[in-house]
Amino acid sequence: MIYTKNGFEIKQILKKDKDWGINMAFNTLTFLLFFVVILILYYIVPLKYRWIFLLLSSYFFYLYASVKFALFIIITTISSYIGAIMIDKTHVEERKIKDMDLTAAEKKIEKEKIKKNRKFILISLLVLNFGILVFLKYFNFFAQNLNVLFDSISLANRVPTFNLILPLGISFYTFQTMSYVIDVYWGKVNAERNLGKVALFVSFFPQIIEGPIGRFKDLAPQLYKPNANSEKNIVYGVQLMMWGYFKKMVIADRVAVVADFVFGNYLSISGVGTIIGIFLYAIQDYTDFSGCIDIARGCAQAMGIEMAENFKRPYFSRTIPEFWRRWHMSLGAWMKDYVFYPFSLTKVMRKLGKATKKRFGKYLGRTLPVAIGNILVFFLVGVWHGANWNYIVWGLFYGVLIAIASLMKPIFDWLNTKLKIKTNSKLFIGFQILRTFWITCIGCIIFRAENLHAAWDIFLKSFQIIDFPLNIKAELLTFGLNKANYIVLLASLIILFIIDVFQEKMLIRDWFNKRNLVFKFFIYFIAFAAIIALGMYGPGMSSNQFVYMQF
Known part of the structure; x- marks a missing residue:
């Protein structure tokens, strides 16, 4: 992917044939085939080796998607593994001081030395890993703004900019891994001595694209324990994935057509049309991101792993x-x-x-x-x-x-x-x-909005309802969707609203799974048919990648 805003170009790496594209995104056939194979093999592999299989699968996923830039996730993994063990050792050394034959003052001096050493290790890890993230993600931004400043005061100095590459999932795995290091520093968790297990925590494939950002004490034990075969896990996981695909492919990709048009052409449309575009972008942002998280959590749940909830209506x-x-x-x-x-x-x-x-x-x-x-x-x-x-x-x-x-x-x-x-x-x-x-x-x-000036113009345009068009239907049809698509969108939003209302009041999946088999299969069939028949793909309507993949 190439994401451009205000002249600043970020390339998000996802492999597609010879080019960098979205071949391993959740809404591709490649990923679905990959996941089905992984799920089958996961339940075939002996229990004690399943975490190893997950590690190999996660690295296959990452290397397939971003082989040239896997070095960054490896640096984060190894540095955090070594650093966490070093920090853990300082806790052991500090506890041993009380048994040493030293005066109270001497013990205090020794403790201060150990604390300073521990803090130095933590700061070094944070600087290294956040430094990589800051450089790749923000260097050009700083350079361009400095150059603007130099121009404003007539300085000929120039800070060079680079065609920087943003590795897949770097914002998510950096935050997740640094939380592990900080928790070890605070003594909340013990450092993991197995490098492979740390690598799995960092690279677990369902969450590497868009999160959620997991905590070591919550996620890691689930990754390493031998999860027994469970029909319930598979059923619940697939249900969550289908709901995510419905939100993403039936709703988010459809409203994206209108939102993209409105934000790109706000100067030539009515105030009411602008309001509709803003409203639909809000819907897109929610259904796209939460849809991706549902798919990710569903993938994990199918293997008996509960990831953190990221959205709650x-x-x-x-x-x-x-x-x-x-x-x-x-x-x-x-x-x-x-x-x-x-x-x-x-x-x-x-x-x-x-x-x-x-x-x-x-x-x-x-x-x-x-x-x-x-x-x-x-x-x-x-x-x-x-x-x-x-x-x-x-x-x-x-x-x-x-x-x-x-x-x-x-x-x-x-x-x-x-x-x-x-x-x-x-x-x-x-x-x-x-x-x-x-x-x-x-x-x-x-x-x-494209920039802050455009954001202000769009905000003001949304108040210009005095130019309400005589035929709003005609204007809506210029936004990229035909009448049939608007009907599908309206019906889908009603379904989303009803489901969210029920989820506010009850555990809807528990209620659903208590229904009889005929009812459940009918709903499965309708949901599957809706995703296949109404999902946004086909001539001129390729599926958009997930919004938060760029972060």
Whole structure:
């Protein structure tokens, strides 16, 4: 894949014949054949060797997709394996000090030496691995912005740019592996002594493309244990995969046609058409990313491995903080544990909290450090998504909103009381859900637009409903879909909405699997037929790759 934005080119590596394409993406026949073969062999291989088989399968997948750039994942794996063991040894050395024949002062000095050594190892690992990610993903961005700065002050200096390659899944496996190293540093997990097992944790093929970002203590034991044959695992896994394929190929790839047209031609369409494009891009972003995660989790579940949940019906959220507790949950949890909490507990933030409490009261003293922490976290979330000002502003947009909301909560609560608003009424909850969705649509504009200037123009265009076309149907038919496709899209969105509503209230798969065999096979047949017959492929309608593969 080649992803271009603001003149900055990133190449995402996925092999397709002689070119780099999407031959091993989840929505290809190649991947489906690969997975079926792997699943069959997985349950044939003796129990104690299954983790080895998974390792070989994962490396086959990665090398097939990105053989020229496998060096980067190997560097991350080996450095983390060695570094984690070295860190673990410092914990052992520190525990031995209490039994040494030393004075209390001498023991303290020895402990400080060990702690400094441990911290040095951790920082070295973080600099090495995040350094690789930063260089490959952001060097050209920094160079181009420095060159713009030099031009503005009439300097002839130039920072060179390179045709950099972004290895498959580097953002996901780097974050996942560094969480393992940090957990070893904090003493939450012991370092794994088997290099092959660390390599499997880093490269497990269902999650390498788009996550979710797993934790060692949760994911690793499942990868290594001899999972017994289970019909239930296979059934549940295939169900989840089919739901993911429905969201991706029937909905996401269909709405992408309209969203791409609107964001590319917003100057020549109506305000209402622009609103429709924004709305459909929000749907695309959700169904594409969550569809991929469902496929990945389904693949793992078919082998008895439960990966972290990454989405929980985010568009039913009543507030922006709740939205981010439901959206890309594994990234949010990573940022909370490894950035937000450590930052909030720094001496600077503690001092700020105490000073603010003394001057402005307990609530603000407690909330201001949290608000600043949220701004930092969402700035980093924006940066994580890519080297582009849109992503940075998008992250800050959410960080500042959440900070303001937390700081002004007493005022909002006072207004609700004064206005006698029944905050638990269905009407008010509905208003909150629609308000939150509208705010996320603004975020979608910033995220999807070609640049910040275009994002502002699209935002303003969405208010120009005075030019509502006399025949909105005619305009919609110029967006790339015909009438039949719009009918399919509407029906699919209704199904998505109904399923999500039920999932909010119950474990729908447990309910479904208790139904009789005839009913279940009927649903299977309808779902399979819908994916085959209504999935976006064929002449002029090739399946789009997953949106988050570029990150």
